[in-house]
Amino acid sequence: MRKKVHLDVDTGNDDAILLAMMLAAEDVDVVGVSTVCGNSTLTNTTQNTLSILELFDRTDVPVAKGAERPFVREHHDAEWVHGENGIRGDLPDPSTSPVDQTAMEFICKQVETYGHRLTIAAVGPLTNIALAIANRPTLPDDIDELYLMGGAAHTHGNITPVAEFNFWGDPEAASRVMQDGFPRMVGLDVTNQATVLPEFIDKLEDASPPLDTVADWFDYPDELMNTEYGTNVPAIHDGVVGADIIGNILDYESYYMEVDTTEGPSRGAVICDVLETMDTEVNVVSEDRNRFSPTGDVAESIDIDHFREIMSQTILKYS
Template sequence: MVGIPVIIDCDTGVDDALALLFAVRHPGLDLRAVTCVAGNTDVDGVVRNTLTVLEQAGAPDIPVARGAERPLIEPARPAPVHGVDGMGDLGLPLPGRRPVDVDAVTLLHREILASPRPVTLIPTAPLTNIALLLRTHPEVTRNIERIVFMGGAVATGNATPVAEFNVWHDPEAAAVLLTAGVPITMYGLDVFTQVVVPSADVHRLRASSEPGTRLAGELLAHRPAHPGEAPEAEEAGGLGDAGAVCAVVDPAGIGTRLLPVEVSLAPGATRGQTIVDRRPRPGEAEHHEGAREQALVDVALDVDVERFVKLYLATVERS
């Protein structure tokens, strides 16, 4: 049986790398392409890191394309938590693979329309490439099954007190995504931070002789679940973006609610916030003429941590 056709749009990144390792090894997924965008590091670094991960994982010749080098409006703002090279400064070798000779939007357009089955898009990065695609080639939506994006937060942000990094990095692009006209799942910080691989499992992965499995362990060890924990817990690592790919394989592993969502675009302290309306009924503002139209999004509010950890480990330890 052919797997679910998916395309990952990423800013590789430690946890994007974990997502790629899972995607290329799960038999239920058909990874058709990977597109790269500035985010965790500059876009050329993202391309390099993506090709390195695919090579280390023993992936087939999956097309990889360079995308936007900055957000639609803002300057690029890399995330220092991922190290100078965006991959935890692990000293990985340069890849022998090369990106394709078309840009990310062209590759997305081509692969979505060429797929014999509707594609699931999995953006784990700022949404610049996706916004450019939707505005340039809106016809692609006829062959998109769903967009499952890692981004946003119902409660607390990480880039700011209220804004998650991927949405904060390019809020206008996130606002475009929400008007795509296809089903959307938001895998935000509320579940992102919960899925943690225990230290014993991370240690086992790091000791593997298989390059892709060992890389997964090194990446997990670089992103501790809770900095400052007791020494014996230091190697426990969060799955991060990889949880969004797990949710495509096993959607029953997350609990979602269909809720109105919008992105704050105004300058100031709330810029980049995903405003998720959890009220049981509309308020006074919505009763007035000219009230804002909000997108309905399947927002992940709960996650079965043990289920996703087992799924991830069983997949990345496949050679």
């Protein structure tokens, strides 16, 4: 049976690659997409999403507009990474429009429709998911899996020394989802390793449409590549979530975690209780070393070869 998957995206380049992978996967049925501000404004991320569905002739997939700003702070985009309006490449104008429901309403309706057959994969700031859980507290128990691309449990951040961009973008939302959602957190611990080979990008660049447009989604600034990865090829963060849904490329460990929502330099950081020192009663270090119950699963290792294989097999179907 094909997996029913709902994607919550802030469509920039790696979101676009995720969409391409999931739409092409034989065992996946993308039943809907919701958009959120993040890599660019909500207007742009929604337009980008509709244009990608147009590009791949999948305008049957419904799209719902979500939150246009984080819960507390103003929105900060990442167009310096993803390009003007949040994405690169020559995209068609969309012929479709978003559904009348808000993302929160649409996500809750998806849960009602598909129940335990549904996997939700959120790869942007978590505002829509937090609103959906607030509206339907049983949501995490009503679905199969809740995936997040975000956070950094055991490594440094990519927007501050300790915070990953999606969690930093709306830490209050990330905190709520971490408290109540028991997610699979696919963070920088594994996604930083998920680079693609230059020859794969070369193959896309030499291909006919729509793959020539897909090739542009792998074109990240050289400065970013050299600083973050020490290479001239990008890590496709959001694609890791798709590859794991398709082919189980990740290994996980369960931890008690919190997200820092203070105004200090660690805002948006994931506090992961690796040493199991948190007391279950008073939330401080305890002499008894009783552990808080785990709040989610952290992706700790990745099969890079399998990741690249899945990416190649799905995306090259458009040739």
